Amino acid sequence: MSKIVDVKFELKTYKYYKPFHITGSVSDSSTNIEVVVITDIGIKGYGEISPSFRVNGEKVEGLYKLEAAIKESIVNMDVKEYRRIFDVLDKFFATPSVKAGVQYAVLDAFSEEINTPVYYLLGGMKREIETDKTVGIDTIENMVKEAKEIFSEGFKNIKIKVGEDLRKDIETVEEIARNTKEAKYIVDANMGYTPKQAVEFVRVLYKKGVDISVFEQPVVASDIDGLKYVRFNSPYPVAADESAKSKYDVYRLIREEAVDFVNIKLMKSGLSDALAIVEMVKTANLKLMIGCMGESSLGINQSVNFALGTGAFVFHDLDSHLMLKENKFRGKFKQNGSKITIL
């Protein structure tokens, strides 16, 4: 038996090396909550809550106050019975990052109890994955410079943030493509375009001979018809991110044939919904990528274990910890540039 006796939340703030600018948002720092689940035999499981107000409507100062409610709801439960605990935590659906961080901490405690890494618990599908690195919104000149640096550091997949200025965005992607040949591009508009702008964007770039591996969330989250319109008019695969939070969102996206790709982020779904999304998307023969919010290495560890264990992802956008200043690396994995491997 390994019953939960305590759950602790601790606020941690990490500075970005450089302010991170995406459509409608600039961040200087990321404030997360470190979660520790403690069991009666002294095992500690760790997780991290990295909320996004923009995506989930969550504010860290409110989430932090849920410590007692979370503890009350799962205290005395056995971490081996993790699905029971996941079910209880599913009731915190309106604060999905809390659900995610606590669910992971529970699985981490179970993993420690049986001395088996989480990536094996989840299936041990891959031994190595490769993350992209992200170019935030900036001047064209600076974005091209940053993309070149990222590429020269060995990242083969580059994520490019667009969505605030159609003409400039087209020029930026074209310039980056010209300067980093053989890289692959995930272009993320973070809901910045109208459906027609999004189609214009891909058509112009396609005519210029630019290849885009994934075109992410071109339109606002609620516009599923718009997403479908872009999908059926885009030569590149179209992904849902902000539109795909819970498993119910993804169920609807599949039924409505609205996307080619789903971007899973544990902070939007928790582990419970993320596992369901993996199975649904694979069955529907669509593709998956995995992304992050502003996690430190502790939080990225969650997504890395999920990605290695399920092996479900074509692209991994797990780079927030590379953009944040941290004193100590806390992942239970090895990182060498873009390469992430099991211990």
Next chain:
Amino acid sequence: MSKIVDVKFELKTYKYYKPFHITGSVSDSSTNIEVVVITDIGIKGYGEISPSFRVNGEKVEGLYKLEAAIKESIVNMDVKEYRRIFDVLDKFFATPSVKAGVQYAVLDAFSEEINTPVYYLLGGMKREIETDKTVGIDTIENMVKEAKEIFSEGFKNIKIKVGEDLRKDIETVEEIARNTKEAKYIVDANMGYTPKQAVEFVRVLYKKGVDISVFEQPVVASDIDGLKYVRFNSPYPVAADESAKSKYDVYRLIREEAVDFVNIKLMKSGLSDALAIVEMVKTANLKLMIGCMGESSLGINQSVNFALGTGAFVFHDLDSHLMLKENKFRGKFKQNGSKITIL
């Protein structure tokens, strides 16, 4: 590391206490294949292949000859990386009971290696489940007698086989209901009716005040439109069994809104597809039951662990081992009449 060094198949035949009669089939015995997966540190994982020619088109004499092909495909793989092995075994989709028994044996070996029961690996959702017991097709008098015996043995859920004679079937279910008040009934036609007969069946029984918890597979497996017609004209929940083998079958059933319930049998799906079906069906807000073919306690152990771990099932029809003569109980669980509990 715990790498697979050998896989062994052994034929085992079990006699039924009483010939088991369902629509279009009478069985005196069940011939299964015991699977042993052996790893380089001497761990043995056990599974059982219990084929159904009627449902899956599988013949045990052919399956038995796959021993070498199975061994060749998974030898040297590490049981901790079970999803990798599941993926390889998914290629044996045309022999799903082989896929099921071998996938389970792999998970059993992993479970032994880390000294953690499979039901905890899968989530530890439930500590106890309750199985029904089945009344095969016979005279009305004998069927009522058997139902009364089952009920008096403490089984609250009774499965009733129908499908060969509409008028007699209606009378049988009515009589059983009158003689076992407070029992719940899963009525299984095993594809025996036309869609209109099926609707007639439920309408007449409904008017007589008989309650049916699940009406299983009224029409032939391929008739998804017929299944949907029955669903929308039945006051009772309608389940797919023979229509729901792979995860792709279930994906289609969900999209076409054809059923209320899905009956998962590991022998139709293997563990890999069964896990996907659980997630899809729960997301779509439909219900699940779990059933069996002609498994001995070794094979029922697989479904029991799956059901306890995922906790996904409203009804458990895991009674084949109760109908077969066995020298030794081989489940890694406790059974007391209808009650099945963790060790």
